Structure formats: structure tokens, C-alpha cells
Amino acid sequence: MRMSPLVVCVVGSLLWDAAWSEPVVLEGVTFSDEEGGFVILEGRGRGTPADPFVLVEEIFDDERPAILTIRGMRASFGNRLGGSPEIGFVLVKVVRNGTGRPWSSFEMELREIKSRPSPFEDGLSFAQAAGGERLYRSDRFRAAWQTDEPIDAITFYDGVVRPGETVTMEIRVTDFSPNWQFYLVQRRQVPLAMREARPTRFR
Numbered sequence: 001m002r003m004s005p006l007v008v009c010v011v012g013s014l015l016w017d018a019a020w021s022e023p024v025v026l027e028g029v030t031f032s033d034e035e036g037g038f039v040i041l042e043g044r045g046r047g048t049p050a051d052p053f054v055l056v057e058e059i060f061d062d063e064r065p066a067i068l069t070i071r072g073m074r075a076s077f078g079n080r081l082g083g084s085p086e087i088g089f090v091l092v093k094v095v096r097n098g099t100g101r102p103w104s105s106f107e108m109e110l111r112e113i114k115s116r117p118s119p120f121e122d123g124l125s126f127a128q129a130a131g132g133e134r135l136y137r138s139d140r141f142r143a144a145w146q147t148d149e150p151i152d153a154i155t156f157y158d159g160v161v162r163p164g165e166t167v168t169m170e171i172r173v174t175d176f177s178p179n180w181q182f183y184l185v186q187r188r189q190v191p192l193a194m195r196e197a198r199p200t201r202f203r
Contacts, residue, residue: 037061047089123176
């Protein structure tokens with residue numbers, strides 16, 4: 001059973017380790033907050049467009065990225081988006097701002113190796129092969145930039161998430177050469193070089 005973040009905050013940040021000890025497992029895929037700085041409160045879904053993976057999180061550390069560790073992706077999982085990549089799924093993130101300052105942007109970056117950006121050759125992306133039909137959205141941010149090179153990232157912006165408020169974001173992840181473990185690096189209020197990016201404004 002996961003420890004309530006409200007209880008943990010009362011007794012001190014060192015006890016956040018107890019909240020990290022139980023990853024969420026959905027359809028054989030493990031989502032873990034073991035890198036610290038945030039906690040997964042709930043998970044559900046199958047990863048399809050009709051029934052996406054939904055992770056409810058709280059980020060409480062605004063000094064470092066919140067790194068979500070994802071394990072267990074295999075070819076047998078399949079592409080739940082349909083199409084040619086070996087692996088594909090829809091992920092909805094419901095994130096509460098548990099820090100003391102507002103967020104003016106929220107960036108998500110995919111990495112197969114935690115210490116370096118994902119190159120084009122590894123096949124991991126935010127549905128890069130789908131071209132202009134990638135379909136990502138948010139309830140509080142009205143627009144987004146997607147960058148394919150030199151990193152795989154989506155930056156949601158044009159909005160604000162104040163302390164105590166929650167933002168919902170939907171993304172699609174595909175991988176042509178499934179890697180058993182990869183990472184979703186989450187940053188708030190971090191500017192991104194836009195030279196290679198393509199803007200999308202939500203309707």
C-alpha cells in the first residue's frame with residue numbers, strides 16, 4: 001500500500017523512499033518513481049486510445065527533473081496504437097504541482113539511457129513515424145513544441161499550473177526496437193532550444 005504524500009511531508013523528505021518502494025504495474029509494464037522528486041499515486045488503463053495508461057503523480061521537488069522509469073516493454077506487448085512500430089501506447093499523466101512555485105511549461109523527454117538524450121537510431125520517440133498525426137494534448141497548456149532531434153521531447157506551454165493545482169497531459173510513445181527499460185524525463189519551467197522543433201497549437 002502506498003504511503004500518502006501528505007503524511008510523508010509531515011515527517012520529512014527522507015521518508016519519501018517508502019513511497020518509491022511500490023511501482024505501478026499495468027499490462028505487464030512497470031512504472032516507477034524510484035529516481036525521486038515525485039511520487040506515483042495511482043495507475044490504471046491498458047495503453048490503448050480508448051483506455052490509455054493513466055498515471056496520477058505529485059511532483060514535490062522543483063530543483064531536479066522527475067524521472068519516470070518504465071520497464072518490461074517487449075515485442076509481445078504490441079502496438080496498441082495500431083501501425084508498424086513494434087511497441088506503441090497512449091499515456092495520460094495527471095500531475096499535481098506539489099512544489100512552492102507555478103509551472104509555466106512542462107517538458108517530457110524520452111531516453112533509453114538515463115544519462116544521455118535518445119538518438120534517432122534507437123527507434124524510441126513520441127510517435128515520430130506518425131508525422132503530423134501525433135495527437136498530444138493538455139488541459140492547462142494551450143500549445144506544445146515537439147522536438148525530434150537532437151532530443152525526443154515535447155514541451156507543453158502557454159498556460160500555468162499553480163502550487164496545489166493539477167495538469168493533465170496525453171502523449172503517445174512508440175519504439176521500433178523495444179528496449180526493456182527506458183525513461184521519461186519530466187522538467188518544469190525549463191527553456192528548450194526551438195530550432196529543430198515544430199509548433200502545434202491545440203484547437
